[in-house]
Amino acid sequence: MEKKIIGRKEKIDLPTWGLKNLSAKVDTGAYTSSIHCQYAEEREVEGVMTLFYKVLSPSHKRYKDITYSTTSYTQKKVKNSFGQAEVRYKITTKVCMFGEEFEAEFTLTDRSKMRNAILIGRKMVQGKFLVDVSAINLSQKSKK
Numbered sequence: 001m002e003k004k005i006i007g008r009k010e011k012i013d014l015p016t017w018g019l020k021n022l023s024a025k026v027d028t029g030a031y032t033s034s035i036h037c038q039y040a041e042e043r044e045v046e047g048v049m050t051l052f053y054k055v056l057s058p059s060h061k062r063y064k065d066i067t068y069s070t071t072s073y074t075q076k077k078v079k080n081s082f083g084q085a086e087v088r089y090k091i092t093t094k095v096c097m098f099g100e101e102f103e104a105e106f107t108l109t110d111r112s113k114m115r116n117a118i119l120i121g122r123k124m125v126q127g128k129f130l131v132d133v134s135a136i137n138l139s140q141k142s143k144k
């Protein structure tokens with residue numbers, strides 16, 4: 001498969017959550033992608049541990065006040081941007097770029113102090129994309 005070129009920021013769709021045209025920062029220093037999450041709670045439902053969560057914040061223009069749930073999640077120890085280790089929930093969801101859908105892992109974390117609610121890490125970039133740091137939104141330009 002030929003690798004497509006993406007910029008330092010891209011517009012992505014997250015179809016599982018019905019979210020389109022979200023701005024995401026490409027960060028090749030981060031291994032796993034992450035998305036802003038203010039609410040995440042594990043509960044046992046009929047004997048199965050289930051993660052309930054909301055993505056983005058109410059102030060985000062694409063925010064939907066929906067609590068999603070999954071039984072397919074893990075916990076991952078991550079060094080945050082301040083160098084502190086924290087345990088985050090990691091989930092898998094569909095991502096759409098260049099009109100193509102693929103699965104990607106995201107950790108759920110509080111990114112309220114960050115400029116970008118979504119970070120694309122190198123695990124999602126690897127094997128699919130090359131990064132041109134002088135460009136932005138190349139996946140969008142391909143739609144037109």
